[in-house]
Amino acid sequence: MNPAPFTRKNPFVAERCRSKPRPFFSPSPNCRQGRGGIKRIIFFFLLLFLVTLQATLLNGLNILGIKPDFLFILVIFIALHKGPISGAWCGFLAGILLDLFSFAPLGTNALSKTALGFLLGAVAPFLYFEAPFIQGLLLFIAMLLEGIFLFILLSSLHLALPFSHSFLHIILPTSLYTSLLTPLLFYVFKKTGVSDYAF
Amino acid sequence: MRLEAYFITYSLVNLSTANYIMKKKVFVLVILILISLFLLFSKRRAPKLEEGLTAVIYLPAKVLAKTTSHPRETLSQGEERLLLELERENERLRSLLKLRERLTHRSMAALVIGREPTNWFNSILLDKGREEGVEENFVVITPEGLVGRVNKVHRNSCQVLLITDLESEIGALIERSRVQGVLQGRKRGLILKYLPLGADVREGDVITTSGLEEGLFPKGLVIGRIKRIEASHPQDLFLEIIVTPKANLSRLEEVLILK
Numbered sequence: 001m002n003p004a005p006f007t008r009k010n011p012f013v014a015e016r017c018r019s020k021p022r023p024f025f026s027p028s029p030n031c032r033q034g035r036g037g038i039k040r041i042i043f044f045f046l047l048l049f050l051v052t053l054q055a056t057l058l059n060g061l062n063i064l065g066i067k068p069d070f071l072f073i074l075v076i077f078i079a080l081h082k083g084p085i086s087g088a089w090c091g092f093l094a095g096i097l098l099d100l101f102s103f104a105p106l107g108t109n110a111l112s113k114t115a116l117g118f119l120l121g122a123v124a125p126f127l128y129f130e131a132p133f134i135q136g137l138l139l140f141i142a143m144l145l146e147g148i149f150l151f152i153l154l155s156s157l158h159l160a161l162p163f164s165h166s167f168l169h170i171i172l173p174t175s176l177y178t179s180l181l182t183p184l185l186f187y188v189f190k191k192t193g194v195s196d197y198a199f
Numbered sequence: 200m201r202l203e204a205y206f207i208t209y210s211l212v213n214l215s216t217a218n219y220i221m222k223k224k225v226f227v228l229v230i231l232i233l234i235s236l237f238l239l240f241s242k243r244r245a246p247k248l249e250e251g252l253t254a255v256i257y258l259p260a261k262v263l264a265k266t267t268s269h270p271r272e273t274l275s276q277g278e279e280r281l282l283l284e285l286e287r288e289n290e291r292l293r294s295l296l297k298l299r300e301r302l303t304h305r306s307m308a309a310l311v312i313g314r315e316p317t318n319w320f321n322s323i324l325l326d327k328g329r330e331e332g333v334e335e336n337f338v339v340i341t342p343e344g345l346v347g348r349v350n351k352v353h354r355n356s357c358q359v360l361l362i363t364d365l366e367s368e369i370g371a372l373i374e375r376s377r378v379q380g381v382l383q384g385r386k387r388g389l390i391l392k393y394l395p396l397g398a399d400v401r402e403g404d405v406i407t408t409s410g411l412e413e414g415l416f417p418k419g420l421v422i423g424r425i426k427r428i429e430a431s432h433p434q435d436l437f438l439e440i441i442v443t444p445k446a447n448l449s450r451l452e453e454v455l456i457l458k
Binding site: 048049051052054055056058059062064065066067069071084085088089092095096098099101102103104105106107108109110111114115118122150153154157159161165166169170173174 | 223224227231232234235236237238239240257260312313314315316318319320321322324350351358360364365366386387449
């Protein structure tokens, strides 16, 4: 019986963490057990940063009065990678923050993004979403659904928007523009390991 | 026999775990949707919660707006760019000051700190709020023309609904012929409605506020110019006129709030 070979490794670092280099901002969940609270705070600040970006600097990406919805891309990314509960939570928080900046009544975006986050998270196990084209297509369909849902919600709140105008000038262009940027942002979110920080 | 019992127990445990996870998912979804619906349909719209959250949330936007309007660059990095930026800002503020002197109303200058984050509405955020004396329905202008009216007021910030928003309707008149109509917001412009077919209208005519909405918009504020008169159908009673706003609403930086 040979004794176990003596190794001079740091006993405080788990073996899994040493095995492969991890991307910046993305520690393996095994190495950060017990730090859920901090992760969630970081994630909340990331959402806050994205909302601020959406309300300020993103206006530079405005094409014919339409700008992409980065927050929705994040919500769908989290939903696809972490499941329906994370998707719903992420959608709810992103929606509330968006509502506070927006003219829309408080709760509008929260409701639509929660529902879409949950829905996409629930169907994620049946989808293959690694190909950029599929990611764009998924986002396009999800945004169309969210747009129609928002239209029904806003109409029920007596915000009179004609459907044809809303569909042609808001829902369709926003869905197209956002879905075109989706593969790039999915790549960035994946590389930075954002989903490890989600709720 | 024992094997069967094992399989039954195993599948029951699995089933109960799956049930528990499913219940948890549905529970989380229901709670989040209920909170959203409460916020959406509560009459008072949870004002204290909204007030508290906005105070925190608008802070980064304020810092960002002030940083971008006064870029911190060392002399060696971009002296010329900095000077040019300051010169432009000086020019804008001087024209605001001139406008303020011309006005009969009391007014205050405000900085634009953010814009509507969604594509559904057209609104902007200003860095002045209740503490500075801003109230709902105060009119917002620039030296070029009308911008909109204050819609929501927070402690140190306010939200302005732009004239191009679909929800915006303003009583307007053509400056030259004094014909009156209603100006409605469109996604990227304005439409002058309810002008009779034979009305005296020409392309390039200046549109001003008519001052008819119970003191909401003072009379005579410039809104824009007529861009195009739409060919109406024979069965139509009114003309539909496309108007371009005079103020560049997509590039607003400083504005005046009329008290």
